Amino acid sequence: MLEGAINLPPFRERWPWRGPHLQTVRNTLSRPRFRLAAGERLRFPMADGSGDVLLGLLNRPGRPVAGRPLAVLIHGLTGCETGSYMQATAVALLAAGWPVLRLNLRGAGPSRDLCRLRYHAGRTRDIREVLAQLPPALTADGVVMAGYSLGGNALLKLLGEGDLPVPVRAAASISAPIDLRRSSLAFLEPRNRLYHRWLLARMKEESLAPGPGLEPRWIDAIRRSRSVWDFDDLFVAPWNGWSGAEEYYRVNSAAGFLETIRVPTLVIHALDDPWIPGDCYRAVAWERNPSLHPLLPAGGGHVGFHAPGGVWHDRCLTAFFGRHAG
Structure with missing residues (x-):
């Protein structure tokens, strides 16, 4: 068992967060607070002629451990560097002596005003460009990477594509929608009605937020969307050059890239995840x-x-990184 290989016990729920739904919404309900230093702002101009600039936030450990690579964290849908799961992982890795970069994908969080284009589940070129632009002093020992939800799908796709500009010594995905089509359809199930309404509202809010403007036809497509599928079919897919949601999901689902991954990669997923079918x-x-x-x-x-x-x-990814890259 992998739990034994990294010297960790199996997962057990913490009271009162019992069951898949309370586990999922715990951070929203309890709003945990984290003690993180302000960090160093890093800028990553994109080379596609858009003028877009991605932003990352670098924190260095108070007690660095020699030889430990930079950890790069990639958020999920409607997330950014301030997400509770991003901060929690940063705190855990910093305490273990790892430097941590929390990356904002294109148009997310503080990069919103600096980007005309937007991230999606398969925009791996952006992540590859960020890795290539990292200061050599930060990548002298390589990097380790972790991605959450949509960011996990993008990370697995990136690893499967290969052609990495810096040595990636280990990686971890958490709750990644490796089959985007089935994950999108899962939101239409009755049990996910409240999640669906909440997530779709956040997706629309993020896309229509002040910043570089969209053409009226795309604004109309966003406003007309009545489901995550609609949003991807009417806006995300055609805006990025695909015929619709079916093609967008097929081309970008990480499941099609798993066999070609050559980096030691921890794949964590709960089989009771209400958003992504086990x-x-x-x-x-x-x-x-x-x-x-x-x-x-x-x-x-x-x-x-x-x-x-x-x-x-x-705890799992910290132990896994330590085993393969620490």
Whole structure:
């Protein structure tokens, strides 16, 4: 068992956060606070002629450990550097002596005013450009990477594509929608009605926020969307050159890139995740790629894993990184 290999017990829920839904919404309900220094702002101009600039926030550990690579964290849909899961992982890694860069994807968080284009589930070129622009002093020992939800899908796709500009020594995905089509359809299930309404509202708010303007036809498409599928079909896919949601999902789902990953990669997903069907993970022939290390507990919700003593996936990825790159 992987739990034994990284010397960690199986996931156990922390009271009162019992069940997939409370695990999923815990951070929204409790609003945890984190002690993080202000950090150093890094800028990453994109080379596609858009003029867009991505932003990252670098924190250095108070007690650095020699030889430990830079950890790059990639947020999920409607997230950014200030997301609770991003901050929680940063705190855990910094305490263990890792420098941490929390990356804002194109148009997310503080990069909103600096970007005309937007991130999506498969925009891996942006991440590759960020890695290439990192100061050599930060990448002298390589990097490790973690991605959450949509950011996890993008990370797995990036690793499967290869052609990495710096050595990636280990990686971890948490609650990634590796089958984008099935994940989008899952939001239409009755049990996900409240999640769906909440997420779609945040997606619209993010896309229509002040900043470089959209053409009226795209604004209209966003406003007409009545589901996540509609949003991707009417806006995300055609705006990025695909015929619709079906093609966008097919081209960018990480499931199609798993077999070609050659970086030691921890894949964490709760089989009770209300957003992403566990069957997407059960269908993968994990044994065909020894670089992949699936960790699929029965519980944990979506980017939840709130356990006695802290966030379980943070302990898992910290141990995994230490084993492969520490």
